[in-house]
Amino acid sequence: MNSSEIIEKYNSAVVRSYGRLDLALESGSGAAGIDADGRRYIDFGSGIGTNSLGYADSAWADAVSAQAHRLQHTSNYYYNSTTAEFAAKLTAMTDTDKLFFGNSGAEANECAIKIARKRSFDKYGDQNRTTIITLVNSFHGRTVTTLSATGQDSFHNYFFPFTPGFKYVEANNIQALREAIDDKVCAIMFEFIQGEGGVIPLNQDFVDEIFALARKHDLTTISDEVQTGVGRTGRLLAAEHFGVKPDIVTLAKGLGGGLPIGVCLTRGEYANVLTPGTHGSTFGGNPVVCAGGLVVLKRLSDEKFMAEIAHKSEYFRRSLEALPRVKSVSGIGLMLGAELDGIGAADVLKLALDRGLLVLTAKTKLRCLPPLTITCEQIDAGMAILKDILS
Ligand SMILES: Cc1ncc(COP(=O)(O)O)c(C=O)c1O
Incomplete structure (x- = not known):
């Protein structure tokens, strides 16, 4: 053709x-x-x-092809060595504790939102402490909830009702961020560089304030590194440029070298928020994708x-x-x-x-x-x- x-x-x-x-x-x-x-x-x-x-x-294509010839999928009832190896390597390289496997950026962010809300509920027993602050001009995905998280009015159309519980603050506006926090807020979610929003980096003072406020009010920090992660900014994670360690980091895009993957990386107590039956994804952790991802990680370790x-x-x-x-x-x-x-x-x-x-x-x-x-x-x-x- x-x-x-x-x-x-x-x-x-x-x-x-x-x-x-x-x-x-x-x-x-x-x-x-x-x-x-x-x-x-x-x-x-x-x-x-x-x-x-x-x-x-060629190394990536060889690894993907060899894995496809050996074992292409298992379901999440069972384990396999390639997926285990990839998860261990990625958590070690990012200095995180545990990850959840999905297939896209939106899915990784859905998981982050679920973990932040469940952690708040588990700790405070309050069904109203669920608001997540995101930034004006952000982009977090195309599912109904990640559209809601996206701080752009143009995305809040047609698909009503949107998921409640998001509040939007102008990027790099410290005063607005301070004023947005009340006793219903449980998390702050942000991109270090707004990609779809026009390649706009956060400044260091604003990032520092996010983490200071999170410490003060016991809020979960979620960095959406779907676009900025995986070596894109010259570091494995863009967070490294800002000297911070969010509780939750999402990655997707470049992680599989062109195959679908999205991960939600967690630190500390956040590694144990999800329990059996609370979240899942049929293709999550697919070994063919992880075989490609291992080649990406190997290259980024060099x-x-x-x-x-x-x-x-x-x-x-x-x-x-x-x-x-x-x-x-x-x-x-x-x-x-x-x-x-x-x-x-x-x-x-x-x-x-x-x-x-x-x-x-x-x-x-x-x-x-x-x-x-x-x-x-x-x-x-x-x-x-x-x-x-x-x-
Ligand atoms: C920062 C960010 N988050 C989430 C997404 C959504 O990723 P996906 O299209 O893989 O669901 C994107 C996609 O452009 C993105 O740039």
Whole structure:
């Protein structure tokens, strides 16, 4: 099938819940994708931060394939060595105690919300101490509850009634955060860098205040690192840049190297809040996904690999800043947003696609989440396309 045949076939059989682009990718290698008509693309998007090792990394593909040949699923009645190994390694690397396995960011966040509320109920016996403070402009997922947690009015439509018990505070507004706390609040949930919201980092003072207030009022801290985690910012967790250890951390996107996984990592007492029967997920901890995840973790344990991300992040940022019409660049590591002058980010995205570059947008910004394996030559090639468009 050529690209247009694929697109027509797909659209005739799949609901139209996405605004899609006319591109049908068929294969790829590292940060280069190839479409069904044989055209090559430099990838500055990595499937929205998910193909952390790029397309078809050979060690990753070998591990996934070997696991699929051995054992693909067990149900959560039984154990298997690959899933056990992955969980042990991830909790050790993140300095957390125990995790719950789901399949997506939204599912990881659902679990975090359930743990925070159950812990509050277990400790205080109060069905009203359930409010979770989240931030204006946040994004936490597409289930009804994670939409409710998302602090953007545009997501609070159509699907009424939404889950009650969320309160939204402006990011980086310490006074507003203080004023939002009352005896019904049990947790504060936040992204260190708002990704979908426009690549907007929290500042250190605000993060410190979250943790100070949490200590004072016995609130659960939940960091949604679905987009910022797994080496994206040059550290395994973005929390490391801020010197804090949330009670609960959620990860997804890049963790499986492109296979579906979402985890809810817990520390201390939070590791024992869920008890048998209180939560579950049929595919959670799938061994094929965990086999891929183990390759991702192995790569992220390599100091040289992490140093390369740091180097490429600087290179990427400087290259973006040097482009015409780029007013400012926000973000950390390989999670960067460029505010443009006199041209819309969505227009640039389309022009880039025509010229062989895949890039993302977030609100008014051009957003870049390249695979962590991208090379400086590929960064140069993508930037040359952007320069051509923006000149
Ligand atoms: C910070 C954050 N949380 C949650 C999600 C939802 O993840 P998923 O689409 O895997 O459910 C996303 C997705 O973009 C995200 O960026």
